[in-house]
Amino acid sequence: MTMENRNSNNGENFxxxxxxxxxxxxxxxxxxxxxxxxxVEFWCGxxxxxxxxxxxxxxxxxxxxxxxxxGNFTHxxxxxxxxxxxxxxxxxxxxxxxxxxxxxxxxxxFDRSTFLSFSAAHGLAVRAVAVEVEDxxxxxxxxxxxxxxPSSPPITLGDGIVISEVCLYGDVVFRYISYKAQEPDxxxxxxxxxxxxxxxxxxxxxxxxxxxxxxGNVPELQPAFLYVKKFTGFHEFAEFTTEEVGTSDSxxxxxxxxxxxxxxxxPINEPVYGTKWRSQIQTFLEHNEGPGVQHLxxxxxxxxxxxxxIKKQSGKGGFELMGAPPPTYYKNLxxxxxxxxxxxxxxxxxxxxxxxxxxxxxxxxxxLTKPLGDRPTLFMExxxxxxxxRKDDDDDEVVQQKGGCGGFxxxxxxxxxxxxxxxxxxxxxxxxxxKLVGFSNxxxxxxxxxxxxxxxxxxVEFWCGxxxxxxxxxxxxxxxxxxxxxxxxxGNSTHxxxxxxxxxxxxxxxxxxxxxxxxxxxxxxxxxxFDRSTFLSFFAAHGLAVRAVALEVEDxxxxxxxxxxxxxxPSSPPINLGDGVVIAEVRLYGDVVxxxxxxxVESSQNLVFLPGFESVLTAESDQPLDYGIRRLDHAVGNVPELLPAVSYVKKFTGFHEFAEFTxxxxxxxESGLNSKMLANNxxxxxxxxxxxxxxxxRKSQIQTFLEHNEGPGIQHLALASEDxxxxxxxxxxxxxxxxxxxxxxPPPTYYKNLxxxxxxxxxxxxxxxxxxxxxxxxxxxxxxxxxxxxxxxxxxxxxxxExxxxxxxxxxxxxxxxxQKGGCGGFxxGNISELFKCVEEYEKTLLKTKVVT
Numbered sequence: 001m002t003m004e005n006r007n008s009n010n011g012e013n014f015x016x017x018x019x020x021x022x023x024x025x026x027x028x029x030x031x032x033x034x035x036x037x038x039x040v041e042f043w044c045g046x047x048x049x050x051x052x053x054x055x056x057x058x059x060x061x062x063x064x065x066x067x068x069x070x071g072n073f074t075h076x077x078x079x080x081x082x083x084x085x086x087x088x089x090x091x092x093x094x095x096x097x098x099x100x101x102x103x104x105x106x107x108x109x110f111d112r113s114t115f116l117s118f119s120a121a122h123g124l125a126v127r128a129v130a131v132e133v134e135d136x137x138x139x140x141x142x143x144x145x146x147x148x149x150p151s152s153p154p155i156t157l158g159d160g161i162v163i164s165e166v167c168l169y170g171d172v173v174f175r176y177i178s179y180k181a182q183e184p185d186x187x188x189x190x191x192x193x194x195x196x197x198x199x200x201x202x203x204x205x206x207x208x209x210x211x212x213x214x215x216g217n218v219p220e221l222q223p224a225f226l227y228v229k230k231f232t233g234f235h236e237f238a239e240f241t242t243e244e245v246g247t248s249d250s251x252x253x254x255x256x257x258x259x260x261x262x263x264x265x266x267p268i269n270e271p272v273y274g275t276k277w278r279s280q281i282q283t284f285l286e287h288n289e290g291p292g293v294q295h296l297x298x299x300x301x302x303x304x305x306x307x308x309x310i311k312k313q314s315g316k317g318g319f320e321l322m323g324a325p326p327p328t329y330y331k332n333l334x335x336x337x338x339x340x341x342x343x344x345x346x347x348x349x350x351x352x353x354x355x356x357x358x359x360x361x362x363x364x365x366x367x368l369t370k371p372l373g374d375r376p377t378l379f380m381e382x383x384x385x386x387x388x389x390r391k392d393d394d395d396d397e398v399v400q401q402k403g404g405c406g407g408f409x410x411x412x413x414x415x416x417x418x419x420x421x422x423x424x425x426x427x428x429x430x431x432x433x434x435k436l437v438g439f440s441n442x443x444x445x446x447x448x449x450x451x452x453x454x455x456x457x458x459x460v461e462f463w464c465g466x467x468x469x470x471x472x473x474x475x476x477x478x479x480x481x482x483x484x485x486x487x488x489x490x491g492n493s494t495h496x497x498x499x500x501x502x503x504x505x506x507x508x509x510x511x512x513x514x515x516x517x518x519x520x521x522x523x524x525x526x527x528x529x530f531d532r533s534t535f536l537s538f539f540a541a542h543g544l545a546v547r548a549v550a551l552e553v554e555d556x557x558x559x560x561x562x563x564x565x566x567x568x569x570p571s572s573p574p575i576n577l578g579d580g581v582v583i584a585e586v587r588l589y590g591d592v593v594x595x596x597x598x599x600x601v602e603s604s605q606n607l608v609f610l611p612g613f614e615s616v617l618t619a620e621s622d623q624p625l626d627y628g629i630r631r632l633d634h635a636v637g638n639v640p641e642l643l644p645a646v647s648y649v650k651k652f653t654g655f656h657e658f659a660e661f662t663x664x665x666x667x668x669x670e671s672g673l674n675s676k677m678l679a680n681n682x683x684x685x686x687x688x689x690x691x692x693x694x695x696x697x698r699k700s701q702i703q704t705f706l707e708h709n710e711g712p713g714i715q716h717l718a719l720a721s722e723d724x725x726x727x728x729x730x731x732x733x734x735x736x737x738x739x740x741x742x743x744x745x746p747p748p749t750y751y752k753n754l755x756x757x758x759x760x761x762x763x764x765x766x767x768x769x770x771x772x773x774x775x776x777x778x779x780x781x782x783x784x785x786x787x788x789x790x791x792x793x794x795x796x797x798x799x800x801x802e803x804x805x806x807x808x809x810x811x812x813x814x815x816x817x818x819x820q821k822g823g824c825g826g827f828x829x830g831n832i833s834e835l836f837k838c839v840e841e842y843e844k845t846l847l848k849t850k851v852v853t
Contacts, residue, residue: 016221016241016253024237026262031142031233033134034259037211038177039079039086039189040296041107041128043118045465045511046544046794049473050124051078051089054372056476056738057318058298058380059206059309060087064193066106068797072192073097074105074112076795079189083209085298086189090127091115091465091543091795094710106192109152109165109175116540118171123511124373124466126293129168129214130175131264139176140164148174148231158191166231169216169224169268170291203737206309212297212383213256213265217284219291221270225255228266234259242272250277269294287375289514295368295379303365303384304345307352310382316625317472317738319369319380324353337363340386362387362405373466374496374511376488444658446683451562451654453554454680457632458597459499459506459609460717461527461548463538470544471498471509474793477739478719478801479627479730480507484613486526492612493517494525494532499609503630505719506609510547512536526612529572529585529595538591544794546714549588549635550595551685559596560584568594568652578611588649589639589689590712627730633718633804634677634686638705640712642691646676649687655680658822663693673702683822690715708796716789716800724786724805725766728773731803740790740801745774758784761807783808783824 044050055062060080067076077090092112118127133139137154143166144150151165151173160180168174177190188195218224228234237258242251256267271279284294300306307321314320330350333341337356340363341349349356349365357364363386369379388405464470475482480500487496497510512532538547553559557574563586564570571585571593580601588594597610608615639645649655658679663672677688692700705715721727728742735741751771754762758777761784762770770777770786778785784807790800809824 016239016255022236022239025235026258026260027235028260029233029235030260031146031231032139034139034232034264035132035134035261036084036263037214038130038132038175039088039128040126040211040214040293041088041090041130041175042124043115043122043127044089044091044124044469045119045539046470047076047078047089047091048793048795049464049544050091050466050469051080051087052738053317053469053473053476054087054089055080055204056316057310057313058082058208059204059306060085060208061204062196064189065196066193067795068093070106070192070194072104072106075107075110075115077107077193078196079193082205083299083301085208085211088128093796094541094543094708096710097708106157106190107163108155108157109163109173116536119465119539120536121289121514122171122292123288123375123377123514124469125288125378126172126214126296128165128173128175129266129293130177131259133176133178136162136164136176136178139178140166143174143231146231146233147227161191163190168228169218170288172216172291172293174228207300207302207306208298208382209301210299212299212381212385213267214296215254215267215269215294217269217271217281217288217291217294219270219285221253221255221268224268224270224291225257228268229257232257232259234264234266237262237265238267250275250279252279252281284377287514287517288377289516293378295381297366297381297383300382300384303354303367303382304348304352306382307354307367311352317476319372321353322368322370324350325355329355359405364405373468374487375513445656446679446681447656448681449654449656450681451566451652452559454559454653454685455552455554455682456504456684457635458550458552458595459508459548460546460632460635460714461508461510461550461595462544463535463542463547464509464511464544465539467496467498467509467511470511471500471507473738474507474509475500475625477731477734477793478502478507478629479625479727480505480629481624481626482616484609485616486613488513490526490612490614492524492526495527495530495535497527497613499613502626503722505629505631508609510535526577526610527583528575528577529583529593541710542591542713543709543796543798545709545799546592546635546717548585548593548595549687549714550583550597553596553598556582556584556596556598559598560586563594563652566652566654567648579607581607581611583610586652589637589645590709592637592713594649628721628723628727629719629803630722631720633720633806634688635717636688636690636715638690638692638702638709638712638715640691640706642674642676642689645689645691645712646678649689650678653678653680655685655687658683658686659688663696672696673700679822686822705798709798714799716802718787718802718804721803721805724775724788724803725769725773727803728775728788732773740793742774743789743791745771746776750776780824782821785824 042050051062054060060082062078063081064079065077066072073093075090075092077088080087090107090110092115095112140154148166151167154162154164156162162178162180164176165173234257236255238256240254242253251272252269253272254267254269256265258265269281271281271285285291310319311321330346333346333349333356337358352367354365354367364383366381366383368381371377371379385405462470471482474480480502482498483501484499485497486492493513495510495512497508500507510527510530512535515532560574569587571587574582574584576582580599582598582600584596585593655678657676659677661675663674672693673690674693675688675690677686679686690702692702692706731739751767754767754770754777758779774788776787785804787802787804789802792798792800806820806824809821810818811821813819
C-alpha cells in the first residue's frame, strides 16, 4: 500500500487518497502567525432573541453588547462566551436611525445591503470565522498576494486592535484580529462593546471551553481546498472519502486544513453525486443557496455534564440532539474502547447517545445537534478529546492537547436529516363626529355596530429572521409550549411556521425557506397568504414584528367582502384551506394585516391549528410550560396620525369606540401620546391605537417607535394572566437565562400610596407582592387592573409585551354564564405616566454617544 504525503508540495496535484493512505505531517507552512479561533459571528434576523436562545441552550452567558444603548445605531451585536468560545450575533437597525446618528458600527465591516442579501439567501448562518493573528494587516496583505479575494482591508478599531477580512467560501469571510498591545486583554471583546454582567454569569456554564473546528460545505472540494491552502499556507491535516464515511445510499468527501499550532482546524466537505439518495451536503447547499459553514465543533471539558445540561433545556427552547445509534453500537464499543473508557463511561455514552471514535493517538467522544434554525443547514457538534497530551512548542512548562486528537469521527456515518415598508393604510376623510375629547369627557357606549360577527382573537403572527430560535425563546420566556408546526418535515417548503399556545393565546412565528427549495417542490405554504418578496421588504423595514392580527369570525368571506365594501384595503381575498377553514386579509395599518379566520364545519375546530399544521409531540410536552397566561387582551398599534387610522378601521369593521386618552391624561412633563381604542360587540377584541404628540421637551416614545419601525406597527400585546404574581415569578426566574426583562419598577412612594388607592381590593400581602415584582395597579368604576411591561423583546426599541390581570366586572351572558367584561379596570390611565417615565429613562440609555478612545 502506497502512503501519500501531500504537504510536501503546494497541492497542485491535489486528489483524495482516503484516510488509510493519508500521512499527516506538519511542515509549519503558515504564511502568517495564526494563534487561535477568536470568535464566530452569526448574522440573524433578530440578534436579541437568537443570542438568548443560544445562551440558554449552550450555557454561554452574554458578556458584551454593542447596540443602541452603547451608541451603535447601525447594528445590534451581542457576545456570548464560555471558556474560549465566543459567539457574536448581529442584526441591523433601521437605516433611518443609522443615518440620523453620527455614531458608527462597532464592527466596521458590517454593511446593511450585504446583510439583507445574505439573510435572504441563507437565513440564520455564520458570516465570519475570526482568528486571532499576530498582525492583521500583514495577514491580509499576504493572503491577498496569494490569491485571497479581499472583503475588507485592515481597519484600526482603537486600543491597538486591527480587523481585516478575506473571503473564505460562499458568503463566509475569514476575519483576522490582532492586538498590537504587548499583553492584550481578552476579558473584553472589541472597542465599542460594553461589558454585560448578569446573574446568568454564575448560572450558565455547561462546560463548553473551546472551538475545535469550523466545517464548511462547498460544491467542489478541490478548488475550495486549494484556494484556502494557498492564501493561508495551512497544511492538510486529515481527509476522508465517501467510501470511508458515506452510507450505501449517499456520501461526501472531506479534507481538513490546519495552522502550524493545529489549534485552528477547517474541514471542507463536498457532496458525492450519483448515489441512491441526494447527499446531505447537496441538501445543505440547496437550502443554504450555496457554500457555508455546516457545523461548529465545541469542546467540552466534561461531555456528559454538558449533555445533561443541554438535554435539560431541549424541551424548554434549547437544542435537540440527533437520535442515538442502536444498542448494538454500544455492545461493540466495549471491545473498541474498553481500554480507554470505564464501564460507567460507556453506559453514559449509551444514555446520552454519544459516539466514540479513536485514532492511533487518542479518543474522540462526539454528538450532533439537530439543525439550529428553520433550514436543515447549520448544526453544532459537542466533543471531548481524550489523550494526546504534549508540551507546548514555545513553553516546556505548558502541557496541552494536540489538535484533532482522536480524529474526526471517521467511523461515524453521519445522518443529518435531512409589504414594501411603506404605510399602506388608505387615506380617508375623518368622520365629522370623530375627535379626541379626553378620558374625563369620554362616555362609553356599546351600539353593537359590528358589520360582521367577530368572536375572538384567533392568533398573532410574527415575521422573523429565524422562526425556530424566536419561537423557542418566546416559549421559554412566556411559558407557552410549542404545539404545532408547518415546515419541511410537514411538506411545507415555502416557510417555517411554529405555533405556541397558552390557554386561548396563540403566537405564530414564520420565516421563509430558500427560494431555490420552494421552486423545486410542489408542496404549498400552509399560510397561502405568505409571500417571500413581501416578507423580505417587511423584515428589512421592521425587523422582528407582528405581521398579522387574526380574528375568528363567523364567515371570513363575508367579513372580507363587507370590509372592502366599506373602505378596507384588501391584502388577500378569501382562501379555502380545506376542512371548512377559510382565511382572508385586509390592511390594518402600515404593513400589518387584519386576518379573518372562519370554520364552516364544527369538526374543523378540532384541528390543532390550521390545515397543513401538525401537532408537536415530545416527551417534555407531557408536562408543558405553563406560567398562567391565558389569552390576548388587546393589541396596540402606533400610527403617525390617530384620527384617520381610527376612522379607517372603525368604518370597515363597525367597531365602536371603547376608551380614549390624551397627552393631558397620560403624558409626562417631557413627552406624551394620544390614544383611542376600538372594540367589537362583545368587547373581547380590543384594538387601541396611539399617535405621538409633537412639540414636547423630548421626542415622544411613539415617534421613537415609528422611526425605528420605519412606519406604523404593533407596539405591544397585552397578555391576560389568571395569576399575575405566579406568572411574573416564573418569567423573572428566566430573565437572566434567555427570557424577557422587565421595565424598572416605580419608586417606593408609588406603593405607599397604593394602599390608599386599592386597599379595599388588594390585601396587604398582595400589595407587598406588587412592590416585590414591580406590578402597577389601576382601577376604574367597575374593576381593578394589575399590569407590568417587558423591555423591548427584540433588537429594536419597538415591540414589547404587557402582562395583566383584571379583577372584578363579572356579569352573566344571555345564557346565564358568568364572564368578565372586556377592559375591566381600564387600561392603566393612572399608570401610563409612570410607564412613560420608565420608557423615557430606558430610551435615555439608548441615546448614549460612542466615546472614541
